[in-house]
Structure formats: C-alpha cells, structure tokens
Amino acid sequence: MAEFSGQDIDCIRGERRVLSGTGFSLQSGHALILRGANGAGKSTLLRLMAGLMRPHGGRISWDGTDIADDPAEHNRRIVYVGHADAVKPALSVIENASFWAELAAGSGMTASEALDVLGISHLAELPARYLSAGQRRRVSLCRALTSGAQLWLLDEPSTALDADTTEALRKTIEGHLASGGMTAISTHADMGLAAAATLTLGPASGVAA
Amino acid sequence: MAEFSGQDIDCIRGERRVLSGTGFSLQSGHALILRGANGAGKSTLLRLMAGLMRPHGGRISWDGTDIADDPAEHNRRIVYVGHADAVKPALSVIENASFWAELAAGSGMTASEALDVLGISHLAELPARYLSAGQRRRVSLCRALTSGAQLWLLDEPSTALDADTTEALRKTIEGHLASGGMTAISTHADMGLAAAATLTLGPASGVAA
C-alpha cells in the first residue's frame, strides 16, 4: 500500500511562479485528476512528479522518502507520457513500441498486446512517419501499458484520440488501478474514472486528499 | 452566396488509399464537421480542401471552378489551422500572431484583438517558448481570427484547449458563420455548432450535403 504525496510545492518556470503551495497525496488503487485552465501548471506538476524537474520549494515523496534521494529507484516506479510523443518516424510502429517496452524491461504487457489494446495492431509494420495524429498518440501511450510501472503520469492522454480509443484507454487505466497501481492524469475532458480525486490547479492552487 | 464542394475524391498517401469516392458540399453561413476514427482521413481531406495536396481522383471546386485552376485565388479565400501550430519559440506571442495577420493582410480582426478573444493578451510579450500546450494552440488559432478568410479549415481546433477557451472559440466560429463565412472542422468532441452538417469518414466514406 504505497503512498505518493507532495507538500506545498513551489515551482518557477521562465522567471514566473507557476505553482505555489500546491500539495497532493495519492494511494495505490487511486487516480489523481489534474484540472485547470491552460497554463495552470498541470504539465509542470506532472514533470515534477516524474522527477524531471526539482520543485523550488516543498517536497515530493514516496512512502515518506523524498523522490530526489534515489532518482534511479523512482524511475523504476513511474512511466511518464507527456505532450511530446517520443515516436521515431523512421521506425515502424512495432519497433517504436517494443523499444521502450524492452528498455523498461518491466512486468507490463508486451508491445504487440499493447498495440492490440489500443487498436493499432494492423499498423504494426508501418513506418511511424505515416501515422495520423491520433495513431501517433496511441503509439506513445503504448509506453504506459508496456512499462509495468506502478505510477502512470499521463499528460492529456486522450488528446487526438477518437471515442472508442478513449474508452479503451479508460478501461485499461481502471484495470491498472484495480491491480493496485496509481495514476495522475491531466485532462480537460473528464474521463469518468472511478476512485479519482480531482486537484484543480489555478492562480490559487488548492490541496486534494 | 459562395459554394464549396467536392465530388468523389480519391486520395492515396504513402502507398495506401485514404479516401475513395468522398464528397461534400458547403454553402456560406454553414459549417461542415468532419468526424471519424483516427486515421479515417479527416486531416487528409482538410489538406485537400486547402489545396496543399491534389486529389488522385475527383475534383474540389469553388462555385463550380476547380480550385487547382487558380491556387493563388483559393489561397486568398481560405485559412488552414493544422495539427502543427506554426509557432516560433523565439518570437513573442504578439509577434507570432501579427506576422500571419499582416502577411494575410485580410479584413479580419487585428492580432491583439484575436489574443483578447482567445484570452492570452496577458501573454502578448512572452516568448512563445514559454507557452503551455493550450497556450500555444491558442496562438496558432489566432491565424484564423485575423485572416479574414471566407473559409476556415480547422483540424481539431479544440485540442489542448480548456473549457472556457473552447466556448470562446465556438462563439467566434458562430460569428464567422453569421457573417456569411463557412468552415470545415475536424473534431472528436462535438463542438455543438448550429448550422453544421456532419461528414463521417471511415473505411466507407459517405456524402454530406
């Protein structure tokens, strides 16, 4: 029963204060939905959670120990899917997907299973250069499915996805939570997850428990 | 009372047939919503409408004359906002917006008015490098508002936008239609426009009138 939490986090980007005094806490089996207007700081918070940036104030901790203490350990716990889909145009869809799967060497599903779940297995051999926006997005989402990581950090995962795929994604996330995983998702369109706490960011960021 | 229409359009991309026998027709004051699963061909059709690609079969015509006959003329009629937001990180928000406005030299609103409408006037002087996903998206949407073009071609315009901005965008489009403009919009989330015909693309593309 792991716990991932942050207390009064401050973050400054480009000489401007993005987050101040934000806090959150997340238990396994639960989801944290980040809402807020554009520029509220959702992506920033997710990057902080991933350990890509250090907060200028406050601390982010896993089971009470600051994630900065052992980054390698934290990296094994998380998977991060950001605005930028790390999809190589020159590689085929399956090559893209299986690379990250093998690199993480986690207990998640295999690359081809993930392609199946996201409904692009028929494109497996296609160079990613030929993908449409939503197809690219699905390829980058494969990373979460294959990683086997405990904490999924998803930045607007349903962007560019059609209704069916969004639904499939929701189911997958539910499954991940049911198996004791946890996730933090930034989104503008409510995905209707059960067991989800919502943290609304904005000029005055509140605290969600 | 202009009319923009296409008859049994075929299109092949990367060795694969994307559109076959698709048709549409659009009168001023009306909107055409393109729906369809990922990879159905929405973006492709919009690029064809913009004249960026030529259909391999069929024709796309404005008031009966093929748009390929006078590309320059067609360029003056349309504005295209695609998946790729042509936002230069090195330029400030207002510089980005006003460049396209001045280049089009159209009868649309001024760049700063457009920033106001989309609620990013407070970021005008910020280098676009520092923008969040949604903020970038808004900057690229400014192009449509400032162009003064008669036909707006918008590819998933509400991507990454928060609720308020999506609403503001809807209002703006309504206004554009009311003033005799027309628009073709690809989207997965219904924007709830009045006077909108829907063309659903897919393995078997239908015809909308």
Added chain:
Amino acid sequence: MSAVSVLFRRELRLALRQSADSVMVIAFFVIAVVLFPFGVGPEPNMLARIGPGVIWVCALLAAMLSMERMFLGDYEDGSLELLVLSPVALELVVCIKVAVHWLTTGVPLICAAPLLFVMMNVPEEIWPVLLWSLLLGTPVLSLIGSVGAALILGARRGGVLLSLLVLPLVIPVLIFAAGAGDAVLFGDGAKANLMLLGGILLGSLALTPWATAQAIREAVA
C-alpha cells in the same frame, strides 16, 4: 504594410534572435581556417600560397553548415505549408529567405575575411580581388544552397545529404573565385574570373528560385 517587408523583417528577426547565428558562422569560418596552420604546419610562404583556397573552401563549408536550417525549421513546425498557402508568391518568399540567409551568413563571412588574410599572410595586392570574389560568390552559395535545402525536406538524412547535393554544384564558383587571386599574381588580371562569377550569380539568380519553390511545393504536398 507590404507582405514582402513583413516577411523580410520576420526572417531577419528570427535569424538574429536565434542565438546570434551570424556571429557563429564567422566563428566557425575563422576557427576552421585557423585549424590549417595547425594541420599543415606554419611556414609563411606555404600558408600564403594556400591561403586564398583555404579561406574560400572554409567559407563554403561555413555557409554549408548554416544552410540546412534555411527551411527546416519552417517545415517542421508547419510554417512552410502556410507560406505556400499565403498570398505571396512562393518564389518571392524563397528570394527573401535566401537574401536573409546571405545577409546573416555571407556578409559576416566577407567582413571576417580580411582578418584571415592577415593570419594566412595573403599578399596585399590580391585582397581586393578576393573580397570581390567573396562578394560575388557567397550569394551564389546561398542561392544554390537553397535548392539543396528545399530538396532534403522530409528526407531521411539531412545535413550530410545536403552537402553531397550542393558541394558538387558549387565547385565552379570555387574554381573561379580562388583562381582570381592567382590570376592577379601571375600577371593576367582577374577580370575574367570576376566576370564569370558575376555571370554565375546572374544565372543562379534567374534559375534557382523556381527550382527551390518547386521543391518546396513537392515537400509540403
């Protein structure tokens, strides 16, 4: 205000904002030339002998390095297809971009050249001729380079492919330009060389914009 001037100012602003390109082109130029004394040894008269050639070759390579980006940025962020759709004629857009590229790379090269003449102790009497050759030659580099830069858009291999395409095409420029110096030293004046360079310049001015524009249309289709 006219679309041309709008476009021109934007290009210029981008070129200058993006971390002072021109400064870097000069710096590369200078460093590359300076490498030679290290590479081939410092005898003054030998340096004087190879000076003009080395300087020209390095100018060419420096221009080459900055060439790949001429359209790449606009291509990747979607600006290029919008420029194709803009009311301005694409050939004109190309000319403007080339002009800016020359202003931000060619001109700095020319300004830096005299310094290098001193370093490679090039005989004074051929300085003016070499400067003229640079003045006539560097625009040709930008022009021919623009064709290559447009052709490689969307290609699997960028910069090096570009060099493979462009270098063979610019060799005549190199011959006449670097030859101008010797022509002066060996009596027969460099008029012929400079005339030829001028001819090449006019020729490429007349032809390349169309080729480049066509290549761009293909790229965004």
Added chain:
Amino acid sequence: MSAVSVLFRRELRLALRQSADSVMVIAFFVIAVVLFPFGVGPEPNMLARIGPGVIWVCALLAAMLSMERMFLGDYEDGSLELLVLSPVALELVVCIKVAVHWLTTGVPLICAAPLLFVMMNVPEEIWPVLLWSLLLGTPVLSLIGSVGAALILGARRGGVLLSLLVLPLVIPVLIFAAGAGDAVLFGDGAKANLMLLGGILLGSLALTPWATAQAIREAVA
C-alpha cells in the same frame, strides 16, 4: 534481453535508417578534400605537403556535421527525457550513443582515407601512421563532440554553435595527428604523437560521458 543491447540496436537502426548515413559521411569527406585542389591549385608536391593536414581537417568537419544530430532528434521528440527517466544509467546511454556515432561515422572515414591519400598523393611511407592517427583520433572527436551536442540542445542553429564549442577542444588532436606524418618524414618517429593521441583518447573516455550526461540532465529539466 539486456537494456544495453536493446538501446544499442535501436541507435544503430536509427543511425542507419535516418540520420547522417555512413555513405553520406564518406561522400562529404571525400568531396570536402577534393575541394582543396580546386581551391589551392593542383601542384602534386604542394598537395602532398598539405595532404595530411587537409585530410584531417576534413575528417574533423565531416564528423562535426553528423554530430549535431547525436541528441537533437531525441531531444525534440521527447525521447531524451524518457531516456533520462529510464532505468539505464544516463552515462551508459551516452556511451552507447557515442559508440554508435563512431561506428557510423569514424569507421567509414578511416575506410575512405586511403583513397584520399592517393588523390592528394601523400607519400606511402606515412600512410600507416596517418591511419593509426585516425583510428585513435576519430573516437576522440565523437566523445568531445557528444559534450558539444548535449550543450547545444535547445539552442537553435546548433550546427555552427556546435562547431564553435568543439573545434577548439579538438585542436590538440589535430596537431598531434597531422603532426604524426611529418614526424615520420623528418626522421624522428611518430611514436610520441600516437602515444599522446592514445592518452587524449583515454582521458576523454574517462571524462566526457559524465559531462555529457550532466549537460543532458540540464537540457531536459
């Protein structure tokens, strides 16, 4: 299968499939060298004299051209931050990328060199020494280049900036490497030069991966 080999095969596949392909690097190398006779004129003995230096400088520039893309692609499409987050140590990732870069650029350069020795009619007796100098020197170029390639992430117009950062650092390599040839010709053997090159190689092997990894961490933060 081990993460290292996964990474290695991916890098190799990418290198061969998209970025500066080895064939291209050779082509650029050869063409760049070929430019010099055009520039400085064709006298054989003069070419022989400057040959080693020219060849080394061009090898350096060729490596440079392909260097820019070492991390840029991964940075722009977000792969780099994911590699930082991956369980594999970033220093290891860097080493793999450098190794692949050397395999796809350095090795081809070495293979192409003899051809150029012929063209610049470099005296046969110094061929082996020059090849050794390339064998020891080119990995250093890839290693030092990786630091530069990581430092320029984010800065636009990387190519030229990169050269700026790297060229000064590799000047020693150039001096010893190109000097090796003369050392042989002028009696005193090239052992010293090659030893020094080897030393530089070991030194940069020990230091650069950490510097590069750190630069990358800064870039993605």
Added chain:
Amino acid sequence: MLHYFANPTRFQRLSRRVEPWLLAGMIVCFAAGLYLALFSSPVDYQQGHTVRIMYIHVPAAWMALFCYTAMAVSAAVALIWKHALADVAAKATAPIGAAFTFLALVTGSLWGKPMWGTWWVWDARLTSVLVLFFLYLGYMALRDAFDEPGRGARASAILVLVGFVNVPIIKFSVDWWNTLHQPSSVLRMQGPTIHPDMLTPLFLMAAAFQLYYFWLLLVRIRRELMANRVRALRHRQAAAE
C-alpha cells in the same frame, strides 16, 4: 509520339520486340571492336600497348556524359509533362551512368599511371568527371532518401536539371583550362584528328556501349513497370479492405 509510347503495356510489347536486336547488335559490335582494338589496330609510337586502354576509356567517358544528358532530358519530361515512363527512364539510367563514369575514372587512372606517372592528377577534366560521379551518387542518394517514392522522384528530377550545368563544363574543361588531358580530338567541329585505323575500333566500341546502354535501359524499365503494377494492385486491395 511520346504519348504513344507512354502507355506501359504498349511499351512493354514494343521493348520485348526490340531488345533481342539490341542485344545482338551489341554482341557483334563488341566482338568486332575488341578484335580490331586489341589485335589489328596500330600500336602508338610513344604510348605502346597502353594506347589500347583508349578503346574502353573513351567510349566509357562519352557514355558518362551521354547518360547524364539522357537523365536530364527524361527528368525534364517527367517534371513538365508528368510522364511516368520518363521518370522511370531517369531512375533506370542513373546507376548505368554511374557505372560508366566509374569505368572512365578507373581506366583513365590506369592509363594515367604509365602516361603521366601518377594514378591521379588534379586536371580539370579528371576532376570534373569526378564531380559528375558525385552528381550521380547524389541523385541516387536523394532518390531513395524518401519513404514516398513519388517525393524522391520529383526531388531528384529537380536535382538532375540543376546539376546539368556541369556537363558542358566537363566537355569543354580541357579547352578552357589547358591541362594534361587530351583535348577533344574526335568529337570536334573540324573533324577527327586521329588515325582511321584507331577511329574504326573506337567507334565500334562506342556503338557497342551505346547498344548495351539501350538494351539495359529497356530491361530495367520493364522491371520497374512490373513493380509499379504490383504496387497498383496493392492499392486496389487496400481500397477493397
């Protein structure tokens, strides 16, 4: 006329009929040319037997120039009249031309060793041929640097046309910069200046090379057309699915 042959099926029929004749003519010319060249042609008083290299070198060099010209012409046709066949012809010509150029370079430098005492000199013609070789390489590299075949075709067509300026430079380089290399002594306004006993085998070999080129061209074009047809079939299937 062009449009008449444009039709692939008609072209296939025609080329199938022509190819054997080309092949036969080539063999005859090669046989005769080689015999005359190697045995019955006079030995050069200063060059000795090395002069016989000429019978390979010169035709190869001519073909190198000819192929690029042919490529440029078909590229232009392909660009302007959107001629599928012309494009295929350009694609098929490139490797052949590159091969001839390489042959000219190799035989040339083989000849250079005895004549000039070195494999390679920086002589205008030699280097311009080298540049030509690079142009061929560039064309082929650009051609297959794209995933969409069409893109590569059009891009490389533009490149060929731009690069065509080089051909006259090669042809006349020797007259412009006086160099080690022979000035044109066969293909000139004032008529040839070398001995007829050398001229006949030279022309026979040249003819043989030409025929060889055309034969290979037709074969390659036919293969390419086959490939295109297969691709077209795949499209229809993709549409059907």
